[in-house]
Amino acid sequence: MVKVLLFQKDYTDRLFDRYFILADGTLRETHPTELAKDDAHFICHDYWLIARSLFRSAGALPQSVLDLEDYRVSTCGFRDERRRREQVDISRSLAGIGPRQDVLKRYVAIFNRTEPLDLAVYEEVGSAMLAHWQTLEAAAIRTGEAARYSKLEQPVSKYLIESAVEGIAIDQVRLRQHKKNIEHEYYMALKQFSTKYSLPIEVPSDEDVIEYLTPLGFDFTDVNVDYVIEFVPSEFGADLKSLKKLANSRQLLSAIPFSQQRIHPIVDCFGSVTSRIYFKDPSLQNLAKRHRDIVCADAGKVLSYVDYDQYEVGIMAALSEDPVLLALYSEGDLYQKVSESLFCSATMRKQAKRLFLSYAYGMNFKSLIDAAVAFGAQRSAARAFFRSFSIFENWKLQVCQKFKDEGRIGTSFGNYLNRVRDGDLSPSEKRSAVSQVVQGTASLIFKKALLRLSDDSALELKIPMHDAALVQHSPEYDSKNLVRAFSEVMSEHFSHRIVGKASLDLYAPPAV
Missing domain, CATH: 1.10.150.20 (5' to 3' exonuclease, C-terminal subdomain)
Known part of the structure; x- marks a missing residue:
């Protein structure tokens, strides 16, 4: 059964969130424990805002939740929609579907707790959300995207969100060490880059890169800067990639307070037009390898990093x-x-x-x-x-x-x-x-491989990368099972025309 899940977020993080279900045209308030037991298919918006609160309150997440904006973006097939995603809220998505603009405006105010709750507004918006989902579902079926979303994207998203709400342990000593050193490392690298290429002491913008490289014979016709830096071999490009990676690490480390012993990233299961997974706030995948040792295993557990080879x-x-x-x-x-x-x-x-x-x-x-x-x-x-x-x-x-x-x-x-x-x-x-x-x-x-890992109750996924995964398990667990799972999934995908290759690797350099 399809139901609409609406909520009011408690931004004080004291679990005073309120949850409502719209089913068979009737709106009623509910509780996270009821949601976790319900086998309905919930339609929701901004699910990332409440996933952790639901888990903290009930110890489990609802079995099936579809985030409308995730569904729209991951099945529409247009690159620009992915880029504009952060600019689109539920009121823009529902514009023209049913509720008047003033109703949508009131809904956003109630949602953000700047106006008192009005169940009539929630009911009207919930009905529009259901109609919006039906339109998206019909379009996804027509374009051949619905099966992928229901059989792959949604189960993987649930697995990733469950992992994120459990949290990732942070080594406070190493975090403090890196935070102490990162400013010096960054500004020294910035100064060296600036001196070497006679550029201002700042990470160059795309316009700066084009201005610098064009006289050296680099052609930016019909290509963007990222492509040139990534694929056109040059010492400048290699140095700039290193500088940007260090800048990303600096930004990420500065965003983690010393008091935070666990981090709970936001999952973006469709972070690019090719369906790459990203963690955000913090974006752990952007950590330079030498700073990754801030991530540690829980007590009595160990971490393993399985990586596809020549993927x-x-x-x-x-x-x-x-x-x-x-x-x-x-x-x-x-x-x-x-x-x-x-x-x-x-x-x-x-x-x-x-x-x-x-x-x-x-x-x-x-x-x-x-x-x-x-x-x-x-x-x-x-x-x-x-x-x-x-x-x-x-x-x-x-x-x-x-x-x-x-x-x-x-x-x-x-x-x-x-x-x-x-x-x-x-x-x-x-x-x-x-x-x-x-x-x-x-x-x-890769998502098929993650689903294979999800079948093994001895494993806890911590961080997915582009072609690798950091997982936690007991010291007795045979980590060769990870390599076997990754390799088999790739071989099976191609009906054994090739043999998939994977290996265990170091997620971070060994601690000194």
Whole structure:
């Protein structure tokens, strides 16, 4: 049965929240314990605001909750809707559906406790929420997105939210240590970057980056700064990435008070158009590796970090069925093989990985070869190597042609990206098409892996990354089970055309 869940948030965090259910046209007040026992499918908005309060009050969460805005954004297929998500509240979502503007305005005021409760207003808004869900559901079924949301996105979201409300333990000693040192580390790095590149002592804006790199021959036509920094090899880009990572760590560490022994991040299960998971407030995934040791296990527990190996390359090999790429992936460390092919040495794996991913996501061929030569490769060897993936190239062309012909591109289980213009694809659209298939598939497999972990009651998920997960378990638990689960999920997804690879890794450097 579908019911609408409405609430008034207690912003004092003293659990004075009030909850209401609209079912069969009747609105009534309820309690978290009743919600936790109810097997109804609840329609809600801003669920992140009350998930922890519900858990603290009842010791459990409702079995099934659909956040309207999450559902809309994750099934609509438009990149800009994801970007505008933070600007859209429930009153904007419901505008034109039923309630008058003055009713919506009153609802927001009551919701924020600046006006007294009026059940008639809540009932009218709840009815509009139900109608809005029915419209979204019909659209998601029509576009082939409903099954993915109900069978994958929603169960994963529940698992992640349950993990977040349980909380993540923080090592107060290491937090204090890092907070003490981070300002000095950051400003020294900022000063060194400024001196090295003759720039102001601040993290450069996108405009600053374009102004600096364009005279050096970098082309920003139809690409954004993030793409150039990520995929176009340059010392400047590598230094800027390091500086930005340090700046993110500084911001995150400063936001965690010394008194906080556990943190409860907000889960964004559809944090990008490719369905990547993000934790927010704090955004733990942005912590530099050397600062990650602030996260610690609960008493009597240990942490393990399981990581997919050569994840995106394995996906590209399986999807394209390129025999050269499949062989490189199956024979061992692909990036080491690339390093040996380009540089006659296995020691340049990091540069080889960057070059290969630059190639895979559509860097101009001449620029790619020039970048390889700048790293020390022979031009003829670089050309021969990157021209050996003819089947993969044909697959990319087919993906782009499908995007152009059908106006959308996605994975084997939905998650479509829609075009917003007609005509030939721009270089940016070509890259987006390939990225949507590859990285969208990566998100799909990773979420399947998380669901596999959720079946093991001995495990507690702590932090999901892009292709890895930090989990907590007893010291007696065999952590090889994690590797087996991750590997099997990837192998099964591709019907064993490839063998998925995963390994245990260090989440943070060993404590000194």
